[in-house]
Amino acid sequence: MTVIVRTLSPTDPADAEGFARVRRACLPAMLATPASVAYDAARAHPDAHYRPLVAVDDAGTVIGTAQVGIAYDSPRPGQGYANVYVHPDHVGRGGGTLLLRTAEAHLAQHGATEVFCWALDGPRNLAWAAARGYRRSRSAHFLRLELTADALPPMPAPPSGVALRTAADFAADPRPLFAVFAQTVADEPSDIVAELRDYEQWLTDTWRNPLLDQGLTSVAVVDGVPAAFSLAQTDGDGRYWSGMTGTARAFRGRGLAKLAKNDSLHRARAAGVSVAYTGNDADNAPMLAINEWFGYTLDATEVRHVRTLDS
Template sequence: MKVIIRNYVPEDAEAVADIGRAALPYQVTTPATVHAQVTTAPAGQRYRLLVAETDDGRIVGYANAGLYADSDTPGLAFANPVVPAAARGRGAGSALLAAAESYLAGIGGRTVYTWALDEPAAHAFAARHGYRRGRSGSFLRLDIAPGAPLPDVPALPPGVLLRPASDWAADPHPLYETDLDSILDEPGDVDSGAPDYAAWRAHSWDRPDFDHDLTTVAVVDGEVAALVNVQTDGRERYWSGGTGTRRAFRGRGLAKAAKAHSLHRARAAGYTEAFTNNDDGNAAMLAVNRWLGYRPCGNEWRYFRDLSDRP
């Protein structure tokens, strides 16, 4: 089987989404989101989506690549090849990674980061291509079908309200500011920096799978204090894409209450599976997710390499 690597075109969106769902079943992936990531990526990210196509026209893998445009450290980049199990072992992953690395080196990338599932073949692939292991993360799953156990929403302190993000449709700036304050303390091995408002809108608020009704905001005495970002596939799958509380409001159980409230509303809307992921060093959020009933369903590792040692 001959594989060629080429740039994504809009007609590839459905095939890329199918591969994403097969290889990464824990995540929410839709054709509309695939396309939006290409067309709305911040200019400084220099985002590129590559696909691996066989000589008979089948797409058997893809890789996204770009720069961490908001990082204070110049040259930080990412490249994530994805090939479903049925198509592995034929060179598509290596070809995608080589093309992504070549592209990144040409636009100033110095250190490239990637994710690998916690599987022997994935670890061997990363090591074979000169990558070193960094931090680990966990995918978590929660059954929210009717009848499945789900904790009640904790009692709210006086002055606290839980509201849908759609209430801020006219001006979501307060939600952006809450996200910024929250991500500063997130553990990780990449200094990805803080996005500007336009980049935040493209990455979160305006993305096709962002659920403005299930995304839940905790308000304390009229001030936005905590936020649970939610993406859905419009069918059965719910993804918690980021939860944070502003520093001045931490320690009050706001994130726990907001997540529980959102999950109950997701069940009422017909969603049956909830997924999220956490850095394994994020003890506070892991504790919240365990209380909610999430259980591990997969693991991944961050790998990285210096592009200057490419052959």
């Protein structure tokens, strides 16, 4: 079987469907739909040099994917990423290696000196990354919660001075949500530190993304000011992803993130969502504790890897 690697065409429905299908087979927690795949490919920031790749077999079937780009919003230059996934039915045929080498060449061309990638925790995947010159870094856990009738803790009344809203309530001006989102991103543990300063790009990447569910995204407001949020993404097929949960620095330590996430999950269950996913850095003890309290269980673990590119 011959495998070729090429850039995904955002205007080709078969490419977008194949990309989403492979991602769902490899990592169900990370939501992807044909619409979201095409959207991301068409609207990425130009400085990201984002290039989604597909590995295609003789029959024209997409059997592997790679999300490739430059971390342009990091204060440290030269950091690229290449997240490669091959459909479980097609591993061992060279598609993953071809995707990775194509990604590395693209990133080097655009100034990357380091490439970060994720590998699902398991002997085969970890050995694969090591054999291609990648060394282990930090880990992240994907968690799953079945939204059955009795799955969630009761929803308490908000404390005095706190009100619960949804992102839809900020449709006319989402900038106050961006401020909380940016603080959360800046303080999140990661190998690649991000600084969100571009409001317009945030609107493109997050606010207008087809996966965002404004009605299920909950916001805790204190005296009229957004203090905490739990961003919800849904795929229209009963799955929910906590895109991010966080609190503005001035309001931390008051349980507002837990309150917002509880409200969002209750809304999701009432809307017919059947399973909720979330993800946390393995060192993010506060959020891991919150998710354990909700009843989430481990679904998968990925290990971040990094390779310094040859000059």
